[in-house]
Amino acid sequence: MQNEEPDQNQPIRYFIEDYWDIFVGLGAIVIAFSFYNSSDGVTTLFAAMAIAALSVTVSEIAEILSERLAEPYGSMALTFSAVVVEIILLYVILKEAIHSPEVMETVKGGIISAVIVDMNVLLGLAVFIGGLKFVEQEHNRETSNTYTTILFVSALALLVPSLLSHTQHGEAVIKEASYTVAIVLILFYVTIVIFQTKTHTHFFQATARSRFFRLKRKLHEGEEFISDHSDYVFEKFDSFTNFAVLLLLIGVIAVGAEIFASKGVHLATSYGISSGILGLIIATISVSPEIFTAIKAARNDQIQRVVNIAMGASVASILLTVPILLGMAYVSNLDLTLDFNPLQVGALIMTVFLAWKTTEDGQTNYFEGLAHLMFFVCYAIIAFYY
Numbered sequence: 001m002q003n004e005e006p007d008q009n010q011p012i013r014y015f016i017e018d019y020w021d022i023f024v025g026l027g028a029i030v031i032a033f034s035f036y037n038s039s040d041g042v043t044t045l046f047a048a049m050a051i052a053a054l055s056v057t058v059s060e061i062a063e064i065l066s067e068r069l070a071e072p073y074g075s076m077a078l079t080f081s082a083v084v085v086e087i088i089l090l091y092v093i094l095k096e097a098i099h100s101p102e103v104m105e106t107v108k109g110g111i112i113s114a115v116i117v118d119m120n121v122l123l124g125l126a127v128f129i130g131g132l133k134f135v136e137q138e139h140n141r142e143t144s145n146t147y148t149t150i151l152f153v154s155a156l157a158l159l160v161p162s163l164l165s166h167t168q169h170g171e172a173v174i175k176e177a178s179y180t181v182a183i184v185l186i187l188f189y190v191t192i193v194i195f196q197t198k199t200h201t202h203f204f205q206a207t208a209r210s211r212f213f214r215l216k217r218k219l220h221e222g223e224e225f226i227s228d229h230s231d232y233v234f235e236k237f238d239s240f241t242n243f244a245v246l247l248l249l250i251g252v253i254a255v256g257a258e259i260f261a262s263k264g265v266h267l268a269t270s271y272g273i274s275s276g277i278l279g280l281i282i283a284t285i286s287v288s289p290e291i292f293t294a295i296k297a298a299r300n301d302q303i304q305r306v307v308n309i310a311m312g313a314s315v316a317s318i319l320l321t322v323p324i325l326l327g328m329a330y331v332s333n334l335d336l337t338l339d340f341n342p343l344q345v346g347a348l349i350m351t352v353f354l355a356w357k358t359t360e361d362g363q364t365n366y367f368e369g370l371a372h373l374m375f376f377v378c379y380a381i382i383a384f385y386y
Helices: 004-034 040-067 073-098 103-134 141-164 171-199 212-220 239-270 275-299 303-331 342-359 366-385
Strands: none
Touching (some): 040 275, 073 103, 073 275, 103 303, 103 342, 103 366, 141 303, 141 342, 171 303, 239 275, 275 303, 275 366, 303 342
């Protein structure tokens, strides 16, 4: 009789684990609306919570859809869903530049910070935690070598308008160079897609499920599972329904982004928060679901999944986010250019270099993860005072 009470409580615990993100996200968006006209701080905080929590749901549904696709389409679906949230958040903030031109620097900071957070916080934390548990972890070195090569070239492409901004050329030339670079980046991405899906698919391995631990514990505790999937409701939906739910959630996130942008930017300006720090905050909010997923993967000795998430998302952040944002800015008659400041360009190139050194031999350990975290702390300190 003593074992009956834990068994009765397990369904409630699993229900909370499965759906906390939806309840927190929807509840936070309601609270943000409630305080919209009374408290900028509370509104901004809960709008950020809503974006982060619902982004977790989006990533979970995208992962379910990715499992129904052959590799590398599955990994691409995961990274693309994360980039969509990033683009929405940055574009909504970009529109604030109509009233506050200084917001442009925040958007630029957000673009670079997405890669900084992916490659240092996400990769660093996962490698550090995985290294503490397993001492050394192995991954496909071809994957990381390919991604770091792509990121090196992409970072150098972003350097072009930045260098022109330090010459005698005017804004018109810098703007023209920015759009030219955006076209080059999108063409480069098309080539990479062909590389991933046609000629070198063996470079990109399948990933593990983020809910692996949950399923493993349920089986270990003796619950009745007659199939290899959980009772998570989105796993029971067909792909079309999941796509529809995905679009609906992204729409709610867009509403949260609108609230966050309108109140958060004003709040940051009033408190004198630098564009670099604000960019890091924005990037951390959009990347937070991937961070949790990567940590769980590392603890399960799936470092290949961590590499796919961190580097794949970073590649998409540059090759997709930059051209799409420039296109949306053009349609909205906003002058967004790619003339990043020296700190942002230098941090981006050094991040890629550090990631290359960390992953080039196909093995990682906790010290290499700690190196990424140290780099991020140093960047954050400089960004605070820059």
